[in-house]
Amino acid sequence: MENNRIIQVSNLHKSFGDKTVINGVDLELFAGENLVVLGKSGTGKSVIMKCIVRLMQPDAGTIHVFGTDVLKAGEKELNRIRTRIGYLFQEGALYDSMSVRENLKFPAKRNAHLRRLSNKELDEIIERNLESVGLIDAIDKWPSELSGGMKKRAGLARSLMLSPEMIIYDEPTTGLDPYTSDAINDLIIKIREEYKTAAVIITHDIKCARRTSDRMVILNDGKIIANGKFEELRAAPDEQVKLFFI
């Protein structure tokens, strides 16, 4: 397998009951790239990502992440891969029994290479990450005191704690006003520069796709129907693809 290929998904299938959601998806992510997966709501974008980190078990297909077969990996190996991936959940998924600071501390305290750090060093990393996402003022707030956009920022800061090599953004701008969405888009670009991470951004927000993507794929009816740069796809003659750009 090529070295610069971070994710390789082949022929992925997943059904719930008799409802087929993913029907033969191939997907690749290369080092340093921001890949956007565009698709309508409910087409199974989150399902693909959850299969990649094995929160869900696909029915068929293979998934390699960092060259390892995720579906065959043992618990230890799987966890090693997971610590190299940052995952930003749709609603941020902050632990609501902990303050923002404790949210960031939680994965760090339970991870071999960060556990050895002193509290002071750890606090410095926490502050640096919160500063990166522009949330340093909320460090001692509780999740219930944060707005939707702030929750996503805090969730992002938390997923940066383990210095991931790639980040999965699950609908980073959904449910946010245009102004906040723009700020999040800028943030995604900034994080890539600052932390040198690759990213998969799943969204149905065409503006977010244009701003953040190096490359883009379109998911429709459980299949990838287009793959290319944003401008190329916008100019594509395919009727089905055109629908996504109206």
Place this chain on the structure above:
Amino acid sequence: MERKSPLDLNLEQFFFDIAGIATFTFRYIGSLFRNRFEGREFISQCYRTGYQSLLLIGITAIILGLVLTIQIRPILAGLGAEAWLPNMIFISVVTEMGPVIFALLFAGKVGSGIGAELSSMRVTEQIDAMEVSATNPFNYLVVTRVSATTIMLPILVFFGDMLAFFGSFIGLRAYSEISFKLFYSRAFSEFYFSDMFPATIKTIFFGFFIGIIASYMGYYSGRGTEGVGKAANAAVVASSLVIFLIDLVAVQLTDILTF
């Protein structure tokens, strides 16, 4: 694995849950020995479970002692056996009523709380977030809660027993001039602390299974906010049922072992 719907009258679901709860139990035991124990979360859960149910169990216990005394006293007085009252109350509360009643209250208060909490963490993807950051949510969330209920329930039951005893004294005091000292010595006249042993073992099992069942219902709850209510509900219904089942088994065992 995801639960389909909580404890309906659905035989397939019922056996699915039994298997799930058994798996959960083994996973708990395995995790207890294999993983770093989350001490701080355990202490905080002990505090929470104790604090949540202290007042409830305390008030119920006093009333229990009071009511039993008021009802039984005339009967015993009619038989001229009033002096036996403290002893009788104490034995019936300590060996049978206390553990079951306090465990049921505990299941209602703490069990539903655990079910709802874990289920809302499931629905808002907090458990998934722990999973993908390789932090072992089972160890952090389930092991600590189950350990806390296992340890706290026996302590709470002991506390409840003592208050029921006190309630009984108040009830008797309304009719006679009995001193606390006399009441106390009569209560313990035919009572040996070894009598508390089977009851305590029983409450440890009550506490353990309330924790396991509530955690299981929450951990594998359905998607969406209705899943939270269902999980809390299923946690209480299933653990109440199990309390009576364990009690039934315990009665048989004590019977066999003491003869």
